[in-house]
Amino acid sequence: MSNLAFTVTDIDSNTGDFWDVVELSGTFSSTAASSVTGTGTTSSPATATSGNAPVADTTSSAGNLNVTYQAPTSSVILTYWNNAQWFSGVTVDRNQGIYIAGMTFSVIANNC
Known part of the structure; x- marks a missing residue:
């Protein structure tokens, strides 16, 4: 495939609980939202900007990393x-996790 693009959502943190x-x-190339630092590479992993930067799981884009593999x-x-x-x-923790959203790509035809 080529032109693979997707968004990693809900990269956030909560004091004393988790830090994604x-x-x-x-x-690849990437663009980080306002609550995310880093590019998502091995030398610059994408993470929340601080140890207490929670974002709403499904309604906020502040924890997003947009990724494109051209x-x-x-x-x-x-x-x-x-x-x-x-x-x-x-004791009640349902906030840790990330999601993959909006995935698109082009198929490379080999036998046309």
């Missing part, structure tokens, strides 16, 4: 981890 970090393989791509590895330095014992 996202790293992608390959050669060259032909056969696979992408997304590595995700929690960079929180401590856990406060939060």
Whole structure:
């Protein structure tokens, strides 16, 4: 496939609970929203701008990283981890996670 594009959403953090970090393989370009720092590469993973930067899971774009692979791509590895330095014992936690949204790509025809 070529021209692969998608958005990693809800990259955020919550004190004493979680701090999302996202790293992608390959050669791509990216644009980070206002609550995200980094480009999503191994040398500059995408993460929340601070240890307490929660964003609404489905209604806010502040935690988004828009990613585009222009060259032909056969696979992408997304590595995700929690960079929180401590856990406060939060008992009701349903906020940690990221999502992939709006994926588009072009198919490369081999036998036309």
